[in-house]
Each structure stands twice: as structure tokens, then as C-alpha cells.
Amino acid sequence: MTIKILCLHGYGQNKVYFRDQLNVIKSRLGGSVEFITIDAPNFIPNVKKQAIYPKYSKKAKKLLDATGMKCWWNLENNNYIGLFDNTLPYINYIIEKYGPFNGILGFSQGACLTFILNGLIESKSPLINRAQPPLNFIVLSSGFFPRDPNIGQLIPLPTKTPTLNILDKEDKVVKSEYSLFLSNLILNNNNYVFHNNGHNMPNDYESAEKKSAPNRDRTCDLGVISTTL
Template sequence: MGSEGVKKPRILCLHGFRTSGHILKTQLHKWPQSVHDHLDLEFLDAPFPCQGKSDVEGIFDPPYYEWFQFNEEFTEYTNFDECVQYIEDYMIKHGPFDGLLGFSQGAVLSAALTGLQEKGEALTKVPRVKFIIIISGAKFKSSLITEKAYSSPITCPSLHFLGETDFLRPYGTQLLESCIEPMIIHHPKGHTIPRLDPESLKTTMSFIKRIKDVVENEQ
């Protein structure tokens, strides 16, 4: 059987706060074609129009969206349940998806959704999320979510990008503690999707091989 017979892992990609699916797709163009050739990426816009100024204004064109709203301490959330339902409805209609990729707010969401699904608290009507790719992620701080999402470790394979000067780095490091055997890529940049140097490309391709094996074994 040739390579055309091998199923590419299908990934639902969740963008950052006050950006869009199109913007995330553009940001991921930094990654070499050799990575994209092995993945089937689908980009979803968040359900809520941007309710304030976007940090990418002047860099990327609108429209901008947000997954949910939150207070300054990131301990209270508005529209979180509606957001989860919106994602599940999309996965039912357009799935199945093998994994999730998220950046920033989308990364926080991707990890939590996987934890919630493993505990039977969310995404109960769609197939199990088999892996996650977390870029500039963190954990939710609300006890209502943490008690469910991270009460036991997230068991699926996970790849985490941690930026040296990223303001979320300490929180992304905390998230590692809630994942079993996470693969980690450290990069010198801040809160961004980094280019892949030879070492990080090697790690990424190793993770892709791992998730392809998982996907093929579950067909």
C-alpha cells in the first residue's frame, strides 16, 4: 500500500483570543511543508465576535473572534458552556476529528476540553480526542473547571510549545503536570507560533509519527 493509503490525522484547530481561523492558518504557514503534508488541518472561527480591541489589529485583517470572555484574574468566564457546545456541534456535523490544535486561548481550551471529555463532562457525543498540540497554552483557574478537567492526568499524547519570553510560560509549564508523558518544544520567542528549527522539527515529526500510529491502530 502506498502512502496515499495512509490516513492523515484530522485536526480541528482553535485560534487565539480575538483572532480567527484564517489568521491561525496564516500563522501556521511558518511551519515547513513537510509538517503540513502529514496533517489534515481544519480551522474553526470562535462563536463570538470580538468584544474589544484585538492585539493583531494592523497585522492581520478582521473579522476577529473570541471563544469566551473572562475577568482580569482569569478566574471567571462568560459563555464558556455555549462555547463548548458550539465546538461539539461543529465536531458532530463536520467530524470525526482525531485531535485538537490550539494557540493561546484556543490552546487553553483544547487541553481543558480533552480533560473534560476524558472525565465524561464534555464532547460526550463525538469520538475521543486522540491527541493535542498546545501552543502557548495554560490551565483554567476556575475551580469549577479545574476540578473536572484536571482532576486526573490527561492521558492522550500531547505536544507543547513553550516560549522563553511568553507571558503564559509559567502557566504552560503547570499544564505539563496535568499531562502524561508530554512532548515539549522550547523556543526563544514570546507569545507566538514559532518557526521550527532543526531540533524542534525533529521533535514535531516524531510526535506526528506517534499520533499517526495511534490513529491507524484505532481505525
């Protein structure tokens, strides 16, 4: 059985860049997993691009140039501009074309969106394509709770879907306490992988797993994620 995972990149990234970031996970999980990596439907503002783009390496810039620097929403006065008008309809189209999905994996803003989508799916919200059944698992890397109060109130808490939390305690962009707060909103959740690769996906899962809490529930660990199905 092939496991389908929808993959959602971070703010200012794109599917080409994120595919490269996921290479370590792909090699770990093997050929039984299909990663569907998509571009967000919104571009980041030019002023944001000018601030972020120079910080990337030459290789990363080439990946970002492929389809541009995208986002799932733009934040204005704690409002998620573009989420309802562009992103959710686009996700519903993706579900129709490539789904249904067994799980969703998101990084940073993509992790926040993953949490939102899972909550909407759990509550059987009319905002989500009914072709998508409850998810078997989600993976949140550098995740955080949505700042837009209009979004937060749509999510029933605590959520129940098995969840793997990936975080760096020294993350300078999304502080680890934000990710840990998010994990506390998930029922019976103690699935963690800690790493030291900053505000990025881990580049060495074997070392990261050794660094993580030894008594955590491993049913959503990367190596045995299929056991949640």
C-alpha cells in the same frame, strides 16, 4: 489515512489569522493531515480590541478584519463567560459537522480550551458530543490551566492523552511556567518544542526542535505525529 486536527486560535484572533500562523506546521506535516480551523463564537469586548489591535502588523490586521477578533470566552472575576452557553454547544456542532477528530491543536486561550475539551472527552462528560471518541493526541502552544475553578474541577487529573507542548521561555503574555505547570498535569508527559518567536506559533520548527530537549519522547513530535494513531 487522513488525520483530522481541530485548530483553535488564541484570544482576539480568528480562523483566517490562525490559518496563516499554521502554514509552517502544514508544510511540515504534509497532505495527510486535514486542519479544521474554526472561529470562536464570541467577540472580544471593544475595550480589549482597542488595546490589542494597534499592536498587530498591517498584514495581521487585514487577517483579523476578515471575520473580527474572537474569543472562546471572556474572563470576568475568574469566570469564563460564554464557554458553557456558546462555545461548548458550538464545539459539539463542529464535531457533528466535521468530526470526529484525531487530535486538537490550540494556541494560548485555544490551548486552554484544548486541554479542557480533552479532559471532558477523557471523562466521557455529557457536555461533549458522544460522536467524538478519545483523542489520539493534542498540541498545546502557550497553554495554561483554566483559571475558572468551575472548569478546573471538571477535568480528571492527570490527563492521559499524548500531548505536545510548544512554548517560548521568554513569552511575555503566557509565561512559560504556566505552560510547564500545565504539562505536569499530563501523565508521563515530556514532549516539548521550545522556540523563540514570542507569543506566537513557531515560525521555524527545525530550529525549534534542535533547541528542544534531546531526550524528550518524540512520539508526539510534529514530524511523526501520525505514530500516535
